[in-house]
Amino acid sequence: MQIEYDGYLSDLINTNSDFLEALNTQKRIILQSGTGSGKTTLILRHLIYQWFEDTKIPTIVIVPLNAIVEQQSKYGNRNDVAFITAATKNDQMRGINLETKCVFVNYENAKEVAEYLTQLFGGYHAILDESHLLSESVGYKADVVREVTAVIQQAQKTLLASATPSLLGLDEFYYLKINNSIPAPAPKLSIIPA
Numbered sequence: 570m571q572i573e574y575d576g577y578l579s580d581l582i583n584t585n586s587d588f589l590e591a592l593n594t595q596k597r598i599i600l601q602s603g604t605g606s607g608k609t610t611l612i613l614r615h616l617i618y619q620w621f622e623d624t625k626i627p628t629i630v631i632v633p634l635n636a637i638v639e640q641q642s643k644y645g646n647r648n649d650v651a652f653i654t655a656a657t658k659n660d661q662m663r664g665i666n667l668e669t670k671c672v673f674v675n676y677e678n679a680k681e682v683a684e685y686l687t688q689l690f691g692g693y694h695a696i697l698d699e700s701h702l703l704s705e706s707v708g709y710k711a712d713v714v715r716e717v718t719a720v721i722q723q724a725q726k727t728l729l730a731s732a733t734p735s736l737l738g739l740d741e742f743y744y745l746k747i748n749n750s751i752p753a754p755a756p757k758l759s760i761i762p763a
Contacts, residue, residue: 695724
């Protein structure tokens, strides 16, 4: 199913109950919105906490390696968010606890972290940021593409976010397309816990 929305993503999150209901209730979602429209910032901030509140299991946010540093600058001061990088992966994974709502991980570490979250929580949700980059044509090894695909398939809820998603083989996904790719000024979101 494909639903198209006109408007700014920040406005939809704050005012469109149909859009929020789709984000909160659909099991498999593809979100297409232009570069810089707030997909990562606004949607992640909403879904991480909503999904945890609903299910008490964390969300694994799978990002390209260079995006971990950017996300750490946004969320790094929170004690309910973890960041797993290859260099200190084992120490960082030991820091995950029952209060952890979100774990940012690069594509290469997604499988191992998903297995750990399954042991600790009994499952996980998954958000794949910049999903169009996960392909061999961009340079990812075939085994990494297979592992991340498996992580997505095993998640209780999944969101794929991209400005240019590949829709091949994703018929079971609920497709939300935001037509206005120019970001509005980001308002303070009342739905995000302090």
